[in-house]
Amino acid sequence: LKGDVALPNLALGKSIRYAGIRSPKGFEDEDYSSSDLLEIEAERSSNNNANSSPLDSDAAGDKKMYAVPAQLVTPGRVSTGVFKISSTFLYFNEDRIHSSDENKTENTNGTTTTSNNNTDDRHKIPRDRKWAVDLISQVHLRRYRLRRSAIEIFMLDQTNHFINIIGPMQYAKNYKKPAVGLNTSGDKAFDYNAERNRVFNKIIALKPPNLVYYESGSPEQILKKSGYTKQWQQGKISNFDYLMHLNTISGRTYNDLTQYPTFPWILSNYESETIDLNDPKNYRDLSKPIGALNPKRLEFFIERYNMFEDPEIPKFHYGSHYSSAMTVLFYMIRVEKFTSLFINLQGGKFDHADRMFHSIRQTWENVLSAQSDVKELIPEFFYFPEFLENQNNFKLGVKQNGVKLNDVILPLWAKGSPDEFVRINREALESNYVSEHLHEWIDLIFGYKQRGKEAQEAHNLFYYLTYENSLIDIDKIKDETLRKSAEAQIDSFGQTPSQLLKKPHPARFPKDPNSISIFSTPSLLKQYPYSIHNDSKTGILFVAAPKTVVASYLYLGVTDHIITVSTQRVPGIHKWLPANVSEEE
Secondary structure (H helix, E strand, O other): OEEEOOOOOOOOOOOOOOOOOOOOOOOOOOOOOHHHOOOHHHHHHOOOOHHHOOEOOOOOOOOEEEEEEEEEEOOOOEEEEEEEEEOOEEEEEEOOOOHHHOOEEEOOOOOEEEOOOOOOOOOOOOOEEEEEHHHEEEEEEEEEOOEEEEEEEEEOOOOEEEEEEOOHHHHHHHHOOOOOOOOOOOOOOOOHHHHHHHHHHHHHHOOOOOOOEEOOOOHHHHHHHHOHHHHHHOOOOOHHHHHHHHHHHOOOOOOOHHHOOOEOOOEOOOOOOOOOOOOHHHEOOOOOOHHHOOHHHHHHHHHHHHHOOOOOOOOOOEOOOOOOHHHHHHHOOOOOOHHHHHHHHOOOOOOOHHHOOOEHHHHHHHHHHOOOOOOOEOHHHHOOHHHHOOOOOOOOOEOOOOOEOOOOEOOHHHOOOHHHHHHHHHHHHOOHHHHHHHHHHHHHHOOOOOOHHHHHHOOOOEOHHHOOOOOOOHHHOOOHHHHHHHHHHHHHHOOOOOOOOOOOOOOOOOOOOOEOOOOOOHHHOOOOOOOOOOOOOOOEEEEEOOOOOOOOOOOOOOOOEEEEEEOOOOEEEEEOOOOEOOOOO
C-alpha cells in the first residue's frame, strides 16, 4: 500500500527549466534559444528594482512584493483584476465592472454575457482570493489564446489556479482606468512573455516549502527530462497516466475549455451485444486522425485541401478541430457546471435536441461521416461514468423522431450500465492492441505528424489559428475589433497542443508475461490487511473506499484507492500499484 497524503508523487529529482511557449511566426519548427531560458537566481537578485517596489502589507509580516494586471481563468468565467505576490500569500483582487461593462462577464469563448436584472450581483461584487505560499506544490508556465502569458499554480489541497497576465492597455480598456501602481515594465509594447516569466520567477524565489515541481525549458525538453516516456515503454505507468502526462506537459488544462485534455476514440464496435477486447477488429486505427478513418469522406477533405488557395491562409484539411470548448460542453452537458455553461453559450436555452449528445454509437458514426465533425474524446470517458447520466433531470428536449433525451444511450455490450461502459472503455485503453499502437496516435496529436510535411502526408492539418505558431501576431493587430475577432476565432476553432516530439515516438515494449494487473489477472487478486494506527499526532478519523474514481487533476490515473481524513484535518488518497510476480513464486 502506497500512501500519498496530500503531496503528489511528481518530483523529478531536480527542477526543470522552462522557456514557456513562443509566439511563432510561421508553421516551421521553432527552436528555443538560450536567451529564452529563465534565470531564476538572476531574477531573485533583481526583486527590488525600480519596477517592483514593495507594496503596502495587508497584515503584519506579510510584505507585498509584486502586483500585475491579470485574469483568473476558470472553465466558465474569466475575471480581470490584479494578481499580487507577497512574502506569505498570493492574492487575486477582482475588479468591479465599470460603465457599460457593469453587468458583463467575459466567457471562455471570447463572448460576453449580460446579467438579466439588477438582482444578479455575482459579477458586480468583486471576489478576492488568497492562497498561502506554503501550500504551493507546483507551478507551470502556460499559454492563453496562443499567447505565452499565463501560469498555473497547483496547491496541496488538489486545487489549481490559472492566472493570465494582461497588459496595462488591455486593463485600461476593460475597466476605463489606468493600471496605476502596478508593475507593467513601462514598455509601450507590452511583453507578455517577459512579464509572465517575471511573475513565475518571483513565486519560485519565495522558496515555497512544499514546492515539488516547477518547469523551465520547452515542452519538448520537459518531456525528455521527465522520464515519462521510458516509464511508459517499460510498463511502469499506464496508458491513461501517460496520456495525462502528455496533456499536462503540452499545456492542456481543466481550467480552460479551449485547452481541455484530449483522449482518443479507442473502440470502433458500438453495435454488438458483446465485445472481445482481444480482437483487433473492434479497435479504431490509431495511426490515422479521425478525419482520415473514413476513406470516402477523406476524399472530400483531400479535394478541398488541393482546391483551397488563399494568399494569407495556409491550406488545411479540417475546418473544425478534434478538441474545442464546444466539444467539452457537448460531452459534459449533463453535469453542472458544464450544463450552465452550455446554456449560457446557447443564449439561455439548450441546443436543438437532434444536435446534442444522446448516443455513443450515433456520436461515433457522426465523427466518421460528418464533414464538420472530427472530435476526439475527453478523459472522463475513462473514469467518470456520471457524465453519461441525467442525474439532475434536465429537460434536454425531444428529437424530431419523438425520442426524449435523458441518459446517454450506451452500446449493447455495456448492458445499460455507465459504470460498465467506462470500465470496458478503460480496459480497452490498457489493452495489448492499444499499448502496441498508442505511439502512432501520439505522433498525430503531440508529435512529429502534428504539423509540417508529415502532417500533410498524414492528412492531419487543421485551420491555422489552432496552432500556437500561427501566421498572425495578435498583439500587433492595432484595430481592437479585428484583434477581438482573431481571439474569438482561436477560442472557437480550438487549440492544438504544444508539440512535444519532432521525431517518431518510440513504441511500447512487449508486456512482461509475469506482470499482473487488476485488468488482466483479476483471479490473482488477494486481500491484504492494512493497519491504521490511531495515535494523537496522525490519527485517522475517517476511511472510505469510494465507488467512483476521485475526479482530481492529479489523481486521474488512480483506479484503486482509499480516502482518509486525519485528526489534523488532512485528507489523504492512498493508492497501490500492481505487483510483479516471478515464476519462482
